[in-house]
Structures are given as C-alpha cells and as structure tokens.
Amino acid sequence: MTQTIYVATTNEGKINEFNEMFAELNLKVKSLKDEVPEMDDVEETGTTFEENAVLKAKTYAERHQVPVLADDSGLEVKALNGEPGVYSARYAGEAKNDEANIDKVLTRLNETTNDSREASFVCVIAYAEPSQETITTEGRCHGVIIDERRGQHGFGYDPIFKPNGHDQTLAELGPEVKNQISHRHHALDQMLGQLKTVLD
Numbered sequence: 001m002t003q004t005i006y007v008a009t010t011n012e013g014k015i016n017e018f019n020e021m022f023a024e025l026n027l028k029v030k031s032l033k034d035e036v037p038e039m040d041d042v043e044e045t046g047t048t049f050e051e052n053a054v055l056k057a058k059t060y061a062e063r064h065q066v067p068v069l070a071d072d073s074g075l076e077v078k079a080l081n082g083e084p085g086v087y088s089a090r091y092a093g094e095a096k097n098d099e100a101n102i103d104k105v106l107t108r109l110n111e112t113t114n115d116s117r118e119a120s121f122v123c124v125i126a127y128a129e130p131s132q133e134t135i136t137t138e139g140r141c142h143g144v145i146i147d148e149r150r151g152q153h154g155f156g157y158d159p160i161f162k163p164n165g166h167d168q169t170l171a172e173l174g175p176e177v178k179n180q181i182s183h184r185h186h187a188l189d190q191m192l193g194q195l196k197t198v199l200d
C-alpha cells in the first residue's frame, strides 16, 4: 500500500484507538485533524450508523481530496429500544457531554420496567476516495450496562459497559484489551481485509 489514508474524526478517543490499532500495522495512516486542525464537523443527518459513516467519509474525501476512513458508532441498549443509537454522542444535548450522556442512560434504565441490561456497541467504518464507490464494514461488541461508573480508560460510555466474558468495564480493562474486542477493532479488521484488495 503506498497511499496515505486519513482517519477523519473529531473525536480524540477514536483517534487514540485508531492510532493504537494502526501502530502495529505497516500502513501509512494519518489523522486528518493533525493535517487540518480547523477540520469542520459534518452534519450527521442519517438515521443509521452506515448512512452517517458514508456521509462523513464521502464529505471529507471530497472536501480534502484524500482517501478517508470515517467511523460512526454508538451504544444500543436493549431495554431502551436501541437508544441512544446514532444519537450516542449527543444523547443529552448537542454539547456532546460524555458524563451527561451516561447519566441519561442510567436514569432512563432506572425508569424502565424492563430488567434487561443487555447492550451492544456498534461501529461502522466507511472508506472513501474522491469520486469512488464507498466501502463499509460493521463491528459489534456485546455486553451489559452496570449501574455505576467504573474505570478511567477509554471514552464515552466505557465506564458503564461490561463486555461479555469480562468482569470489568471497558474503562477498567484499558486499551490493550479494548482494542482486541471492541466494535471498532472488529470493523477495522474487516476493513483492512477489504482494503488489501482495493489498494494492492
């Protein structure tokens, strides 16, 4: 692979995880935000992760004329009928406040009569080159929501999400474990397989 791919996200937590996951691979990947610090948000008008991932990848690829990977992701809580879903970043308001978002999920779960605490993180990654077809892949991480925050690593809802097969939250498990089991890891793994055939 010879061309540089740009990870296009405004989210520092995602940038860190992509950097960690790409560190082990012999790929030329840069963060678009490092190259273009004034990088503008893309308005996420889609109703699915896939629509928003494609929207972000295409918009950034055309705007900056470079190959781009974009990520649209979020948390689906079964007892909340899939909320916060595509609204995960702005669940408690446009200010994108992780703490307020966690509080809202915990409050809503306390209010519901549904006892299920099952939840999944979902990540759709889209790859776009200017004027080319866009490729998407999806990854999921299944687990449960616990009723208190635990751990300091990660971002977003990590402190209240305990992945299946583990006794700690993603925020307690830390990047080494998270990057092997996360929705983002699974989506990226599939994407790398696809990119081999596209870029070779």
Ligand SMILES: O=c1[nH]c(=O)c2ncn([C@@H]3O[C@H](COP(=O)(O)OP(=O)(O)OP(=O)(O)O)[C@@H](O)[C@H]3O)c2[nH]1
Pocket (backbone or CB within 6 Å): 008, 009, 010, 011, 014, 044, 056, 071, 072, 073, 074, 075, 088, 089, 090, 101, 121, 154, 155, 156, 157, 158, 159, 161, 182, 184
């Ligand atoms: O605990 C978490 N661990 C994760 O691994 C994770 N991945 C996604 N999320 C949540 O979903 C939103 C994404 O929304 P999103 O895809 O629109 O991204 P964003 O707006 O933050 O940045 P951008 O990539 O759009 O620029 C984030 O803000 C988080 O609330 C996560 N929470």
Ligand SMILES: [Mg+2]
Pocket (backbone or CB within 6 Å): 044, 089
């Ligand atoms: Mg966003």
